Amino acid sequence: MELQQSQTVGKIATSIPGAAELFRQHGISFCCGGSDSIQEAAVAAGLSPEAMLSELQSLVRAASTEAPEGTIDLIHHLRTRYHDTHRAELISLIPLAAKVERVHADHPDAPLGLADLLERIKSDLGDHMHREEVFLFPLMERDDQPMLTRPIEQMRHEHDVEAQHLAELEHVTGGFHLPEGACNSWRALYTNAKKFSDDLVRHMHLENEILFPRFTSAKV
Structure with a gap:
């Protein structure tokens, strides 16, 4: 799964196992604020978009081991x-x-x-x-x-x-x-x-x- 900073947090939260909890931990809403991009949400939460993307990529890799x-x-x-x-x-x-x-x-x-x-x-x-x-x-x-x-x-x-x-x-x-x-x-x-x-x-x-x-x- 390709990840980009322009993707919305709403889509990512319901596509990547563990992403919803990650967003909750950072105070990022993905229901009411689900249309925000990863970049926008990360900046608003005081986080580096690159670091957020890296965390999400780690979740994707971890999810693939179940199959x-x-x-x-x-x-x-x-x-x-x-x-x-x-x-x-x-x-x-x-x-x-x-x-x-x-x-x-x-x-x-x-x-x-x-x-x-x-x-x-x-x-x-x-x-x-x-x-x-x-x-x-x-x-x-x-x-x-x-x-x-x-x-x-x-x-x-x-x-x-x-x-x-x-x-x-x-x-x-x-x-x-x-x-x-x-x-x-x-x-x-x-x-x-x-x-x-x-x-x-x-x-x-x-x-x-x-x-x-x-x-x-x-x-x-």
């Missing part, structure tokens, strides 16, 4: 480590979010709308993963390259939709920042929602940057 070498093994890894995990986590996250919203509705930092957002993610991401499992992955396992160009383009587009959901998740939760005195349910909600968010970024990175390029020269 199994064989395509069939990588697909199996995506199914079991990410698809199955996303489904299970969303089932538990949605009622927990609804509970926190209901109990703490009057709190100024309550994540109002989070349960509805997670429901939308569950629907969109569920449909996306189903299409991969019943159509895209079997074509890849057969190495049917002529049939893969358009489905891969569609999957990349759907990843962009999920990236928008992740930016909204960051906004609704205030970067998963817990208010003072947050109850255990609120703490569990943000811990697990952040883990889900980080996992989804890793999932999409493995597909966009490692799996898909094995079948097409297209890059994000």
